């Protein structure tokens with residue numbers, strides 16, 4: 600059932616993409632756009648965290664503490680959250696105390712008092728989605744910026760945040776005991792087709808040196824959930840056609856770095872914000888899998904015009920993995 604529906608979806612999407620390519624004047628991308636230039640002109644420094652909101656439990660507090668230390672050292676510009684921000688079932692409303700317990704009172708270090716650019720995960724969709732997207736949360740804490748899909752222009756790099764939960768057909772056809780808040784998403788096929796068109800259009804028009812896409816769900820992953828086939832079929836062709844450098848996600852509660860042999864795209868999982876699934880890892884091609892860490896932690900990125908430096912840290916701040924991607928030589932190498 601999943602594959603037949605996906606095949607039906609691919610066709611209109613490809614037609615839409617094909618029509619776009621024929622247009623002489625490119626249409627204006629419809630995704631909301633934010634600008635956040637780096638404080639230091641030569642480098643944009645950020646932290647990336649996913650799958651975190653558990654009121655401090657499962658080492659969330661330890662990770663938060665280390666983020667504060669690394670954030671200060673790197674003098675970060677902002678934080679990216681890859682979703683599943685509030686467990687188990689998102690926020691109950693704009694006054695849910697979980698927003699204080701899991702966010703405001705958790706990431707208190709001075710270095711983390713920067714904008715948190717945030718997407719929704721599947722657990723967030725089990726709560727009141729409109730509450731999590733509400734500007735009222737920004738009044739409670741000015742760092743909070745959560746939208747379904749948007750573009751963040753960091754001058755050196757452009758990030759394209761994509762709402763991936765509606766791509767996953769299983770949540771609609773076989774939700775089990777869970778209830779999802781699909782208001783604003785239905786009908787699903789129309790929502791996903793339009794989103795793909797908007798992302799493709801925005802990527803095609805981007806003049807940024809680095810293009811990185813952020814979503815909650817995995818595309819390539821050796822973790823518990825594994826790869827997300829719906830995204831592989833629908834989003835990967837768009838990433839390839841537009842020379843995207845990296846796809847950054849959460850969902851699998853681990854830290855992971857895969858370089859896809861087929862397209863050279865870096866698939867980076869930062870989903871270690873709290874509960875982890877120790878030992879839950881599937882076999883993966885060793886030449887592609889650069890890191891798999893089954894505990895808690897987070898990631899930093901330092902991006903210059905020529906190089907992106909990626910570092911993964913565990914819950915105690917220990918460096919687990921360091922990688923650099925060079926734009927000039929278009930090769931990746933150990934530092």
Ligand SMILES: [Zn+2]
Pocket residue numbers: 683720721722815849850851
């Ligand atoms: Zn998830």
